[in-house]
Amino acid sequence: MLRITTKLFISLCIALLCNTVFSQPSLQYVPEDLAEGPMQIERVKEGLYLIRGPFSLCMRDDCFIGETGPAPEEANRETGDIAVRVTDRGLILVDNKFYDQVDNVLDLIRSISPLPIMYVLNTHYHSDHTQGNSIFRSAGLDIVAHKNTRSNFLNKGQAGEPNIVFDREASIFLGDVEVRLLHVGRGHTDGDSIIYFPDLRTVHAGDLVMDGMPIIDYSAGGTAIEWIQTIDALLEIDFDTLIPGHGRIMNREDVLAYKYRFEEMNRRMRDIAQRGVPIDEVLEALKLEELGWENTGSTPTWLSLSLEPYYNEMASQ
Ligand SMILES: [Zn+2]
Incomplete structure (x- = not known):
């Protein structure tokens, strides 16, 4: 009896271990239950804050699609996530939203620091x-x-271009804090930076990681294939907390799940493109609903900007 119990115990342990080691991330993305509301600031860790919003359901309702709707940029459900790093010598700001949202951003920053x-x-x-x-x-x-x-600012004729640039890596030291900027490969664009706060084991990944459908900006050197390698390089960084370009704070498991879905979408698109499925049938064939990406805040932009060049990129593989 003792031997049977021991065998059973060992079998159970092996089953549990296998389940832990080989369990896959969930393929199904679970969107945030968002209500419309004003811009908000929240503490990520000691000395690091996140500014999100304002929250609009506009994109969910596809309200920018059509000739009379607002421009896509005005219809983002939620503009880019901002990180604010507080040091004893002043603040470091990562991204800053639309021009007319800056006053609101500054008001929120004043609520956490006078520096x-x-x-x-x-x-x-x-x-x-x-x-x-x-x-x-x-x-x-x-x-x-x-x-x-x-270069992308200058090529697009966009005002306010950065005046200090780097290639692979740079650091800013302010007070007793280091903030590192890393470029580990192409993805959303060809100029994506990961902003790393090593003492807090936290990164702001910009739109390399989105809380929703990944938009591939082919007009600025974006690529779905290299993006996966870029996520792998991101995962080599020692972090436990990630601020995405849009949406909720994530952990490493969230990023692994995002990569898993993205790879699955690439596999499907490669198959679809190489079978020569007509472009107007691609969306149905992709079955985005199985990934939970059929109606995220970024899906309409993905449809208008990424779908066709994504098909072409995968057809050439
Ligand atoms: Zn972007």
Whole structure:
């Protein structure tokens, strides 16, 4: 009896171990239950804050689609997540939302610290993350970003281009805090920066990681294939907390699940493109609802900007 019990115990342990080691992340993304509301600031860790919102259900209702709707940039359900790092020598700001949202951003920052902003960093060039640059440049602040992000600003004729650039890695030391900027590969654009707070084991990944459907900006060097390698490089960084370009704070498991879905979408699109499925039948064949990505805040932008060039990228593989 003792031997049977021991065998049973060992079998159970092996089953549990296998389940732990080989369990897959969930394929099904679970969207946040968002209500409309104003911009908000929340504490991520000691000395690090996240500014999200304002929250609009506009994109969920597809209200920008159509000739009379607002422009896509105005219809983002939630503009880019901002990180605020507090040091005893001042603040470091990561991204800054739209131009007309900066006053609101500054009000929220004043609610956590009276110290001045010393540097503004950009994760990439998109205006829902960086249109406020012009205001900070006018105030004499330096804007730091990857060199391709500056090029993207200039190529697109976008005001407020960064005036300090880097290639692979740079650090800003302020007070007793280091903030590291890393470019580990292409993905959302060709100028994506990961902003790393090593003492807090936290990163702001910009739109390399989105709380929803990943938008691939082919007009600025984005690529779905290299993006997966870029996520692998991101996962080599020692972090336990991640601020995405849009949406909720994540952990490593969330990022692994995001990569898992993205790889699955790539597999499907590669198969669809190589079978020559007509472009107007691609969306149905992709079965985005199985990934939970059929109606996220970023899905309408993905449909208008990414779908066709994504098909072409995968057809060439
Ligand atoms: Zn973006």
